[in-house]
Amino acid sequence: MINFTNATFIKSCPNRQERPQGSKPEVLIVGRSNVGKSSLINALTNKKKLAFTSSKPGHTRLLNYFDIDNQFFLVDAPGYGYAKGGIDLDRLFGEMMESYFVNNNELKLVLILLDARREATPEDIEIVNYCKENNINYYLVITKTDKVNQKEKAALNKRLKEREIPFEQVYYTSALKSGSLDLLKKGIEKSL
Numbered sequence: 001m002i003n004f005t006n007a008t009f010i011k012s013c014p015n016r017q018e019r020p021q022g023s024k025p026e027v028l029i030v031g032r033s034n035v036g037k038s039s040l041i042n043a044l045t046n047k048k049k050l051a052f053t054s055s056k057p058g059h060t061r062l063l064n065y066f067d068i069d070n071q072f073f074l075v076d077a078p079g080y081g082y083a084k085g086g087i088d089l090d091r092l093f094g095e096m097m098e099s100y101f102v103n104n105n106e107l108k109l110v111l112i113l114l115d116a117r118r119e120a121t122p123e124d125i126e127i128v129n130y131c132k133e134n135n136i137n138y139y140l141v142i143t144k145t146d147k148v149n150q151k152e153k154a155a156l157n158k159r160l161k162e163r164e165i166p167f168e169q170v171y172y173t174s175a176l177k178s179g180s181l182d183l184l185k186k187g188i189e190k191s192l
């Protein structure tokens, strides 16, 4: 069993070439800005301030590598779908991600996060298609399930059922409820 609480921040890097020494399996977390990527890392590791979170979108700008129990790297990526003060985060994201995916033999799994209350964006769908085309294992992770009301829950279920976004594995999570992460932890462990 992987001990997710045995977690340390290793480094931030502008591209994968500058990743930490020593090859380990990698699990990448992606999703639109503010979907809850950094919060998910803190919830999985049970550490409130391991990854920086913010209510303002566009907080994470680099690839942040976290070591989990000496077993694998969890990689927090910048969000997409948000442009601020002339900085085109989508272009930054695109370039960083291109360099991330190319020749990456360590990448075992991509967690694609979707806010329970919102529709998938074209970028979400693009990443899913990219994973499918390149045979990269991915899970859909629904975030902020603590925030959905009945109507939003019904809309979410309808979208998933209609395959707004294609998936084989879906996990329902809330960073506020650690029990909601048990299945996801098992899924991550299985993918390594």
Ligand SMILES: Nc1nc2c(ncn2[C@@H]2O[C@H](COP(=O)(O)OP(=O)(O)OP(=O)(O)O)[C@@H](O)[C@H]2O)c(=O)[nH]1
Residues within 6 Å of the ligand: 031, 032, 033, 034, 035, 036, 037, 038, 039, 040, 052, 053, 054, 055, 056, 057, 058, 059, 060, 061, 077, 078, 079, 080, 143, 144, 145, 146, 147, 173, 174, 175, 176
């Ligand atoms: N209620 C609730 N709020 C959440 C949850 N996950 C994240 N949040 C809140 O959503 C906001 C954004 O969370 P982050 O984890 O910083 O989001 P991010 O995807 O890392 O954002 P960027 O780094 O900007 O791309 C913060 O205010 C979090 O507290 C959740 O499961 N439930």
Ligand SMILES: [Mg+2]
Residues within 6 Å of the ligand: 037, 038, 039, 052, 053, 059, 060, 076
């Ligand atoms: Mg973040």
